[in-house]
Amino acid sequence: MAGVGFQLKRLLRRDSLSSDLSAFVYAGIISAGPLILSILGILFIGALSLGVVDPPVLIVQFQVSVTYLISFSLVITGAVQLLFTRFISDRLFQGQHDRVLPNYNGMMVTTTLFTGSLAVCLAIFAFDGTSLSYRVLMVMGFVIVSNIWICIIFLASLKRYSIILAAFFVGYTVTVAVAAGLSRYGLEGLMAGFVAGHFVLLACMAAVMRRDHMSGDRRYMAFEVFDRRYVYPSLVMVGLLFNLGVWLDKFMFWFSATGTRVIGPLHASVIYDLPVFLAYLCIIPGMAVFLLRLETDFADSYNAYYSAVRNGSTLSHIREMRNDMVRGARAGLYEILKIQAVVTLLVFAFGDRLLEAAGISVLYLPLLRIDVVAASLQVLFLGCLNIFLYLDRRGIVLALTALFVGLNGALTWITLELGPNTYGYGFAGALVIVVLVAVFMLNRGFDRLEYETYMLQKA
Known part of the structure; x- marks a missing residue:
């Protein structure tokens, strides 16, 4: 274990309430820090621009534009995120460190060419009526943000979570500063700040990564990650489907009767977006527990089990x-469930005050409550998927993510037909079903673990 795992275990080893709390806070900052900085940064830019940007609708156009850049870049790059993670992990496990950096460079070039071509086509044919500078900035933003996800995957595979958080802090500080300084130029000024800050963010991560992981390979660039020997189609589909599943209900609300056109082809749903935004802030405790347990108890016991298998230990020891x-896996999932249940109960009790503090009508309270339940279940689902990926059960993960997409799409469509009183229940209902199926499959997999470890491995 490296990076955050060492830090968390060092804090937990002190065996005191303060050390446990420190580990929990550290895990929360690492796991949700980029999310918090992103959200707060965009909101801060909007707040600073009030009274400067005229008309105020330009601020809304900026925030919606950024949301689309983030969501679509996540879905598009989702197809290679897990594939790249698996390639890096396998090369590091085999001690082939010199092959990592050239393939990272190849992945970045491939991502830039693909997302750049796609963004240029969309800018030309889908954004009629918008300024040329806005289109150029959208293209640049899409390419940069897409590359950021690839760089994060690389650093996360190396357990360099602290570097990711520090880069986000620097990047969003620049984003807010530049956007605030250029806000007098309207939408284009705000977008220029976003692009500049994220370029700095990407440059920071890339610089640290290249400094710490210089390659002994003479090649500057390689594309072995796309070699048939290393490509796992199931991982390609899992990454794509999971990100699509997370965003599908948002897309459907944006382009349904609840959505309104904001700029170019971009739509937003005021009814649905605000509660979802607050709900995702409420999953920070669950994400902290998820990272804390995954990087300590479960990871250690996983390594111990497979070390015992590889070293030919006795059956009783195995x-x-x-x-x-x-026990580590079940305890981790149970702790996620407990902490998010507490958060959910607090939102049910004090959700109206939270909405008032955020300047949002209390009429959104029913939707906020169901969105918090759904977001909490998403953390639990993510925990199950990660355990399956640790166990290399790619087929099960693919089936679960495909089920998630299908259920989210179908149930969200039903709620759109039924009316506002059911909004949010489609996403929550889909997660309830897939979490139950995932837990059932996980228990079954654990019962068959020894058999599958020995009898189903490739010769």
């Missing part, structure tokens, strides 16, 4: 390690 791993 079973003991297997039981420790199962």
Whole structure:
């Protein structure tokens, strides 16, 4: 274990309430820090621009534009995120460190060419009526943000979470400063600040990564990650489907009767977007527990189990390690459930005050409550998927993510037909079903773990 895992275990080893709290806070900052900085940065830009940007609708256009850049870049790059993660992990496990950096460069070039071509086509044919400078900035923003996700995948594979958080802090500080300084130029000024800050963010991560992971390979660039030997189609589909599943209900609300056109082809749904935004802030405790347990208890017991298998330990010792791993996985999921249940109860009790503090009508309270439930279940689902990926059960993960997309699309469509009183229940209902299925499959997989470890491995 490296990076954040060492830090978390060092804090937990002190065995005191203060050390446990420190580990929890550290895990929360690392796991949700980029999310918090992103949200607060965009909101801060909007607040600073009030009274400067005229008309105020330009601020809304900026925030909607940024939301689309983030959402579509996540979905598009989702197809290669897990594929790249698996390639890096396998090369590091085999001690082939010199092959990592050239393939990172190849992945970045591929991402730039693909997203750049797609963005240029959309800018030319889909954004009639917008200024040329706005289109250029959207293209640049889309390419930069897409590359940021690839760089994050690289650093996360190396457990460099602190570097990711520090880069986001620097990048969003620049974003806010430049956007505020250029806000007098309207939408284009705000977008220029966003692009400049994210370029700095990407440059910071890339610089640290290249400094710490210089390659002994003479090649500057390689594309082995796309070699048939290393391509796992299931991982390509999992990354694409999971990100699509997370955003599908938002897309449907944006382009349904609840949505309104904001700029160019971009729509937004005021009814749906605000509660969802607040709900995702409420999953920070669950994300902290998820990272804390995944990087300590479960990861250690997982490594111990497979080390026992590889080293030919006795059957009783292997079973003991297997039981420790199962307990670690179940305890981690149970703690996510407990902490998010507490958060959900607090939102149910004080949600109206939260909405008032955010300047949002209390009429959104029913939707906020169901969105918090859905977001909490999403963390639990993510925990299950990560355990399956640790166990290399790619087929199960693919089936679960495909089920998630199908259920979210179908149930969200039903709620749109039924009316406002059911909004949000489609996303929540889809997650309830897939979490139950995932837990069932996880228990079944643990029961068959020893058999599958020995009898189903490739010769």
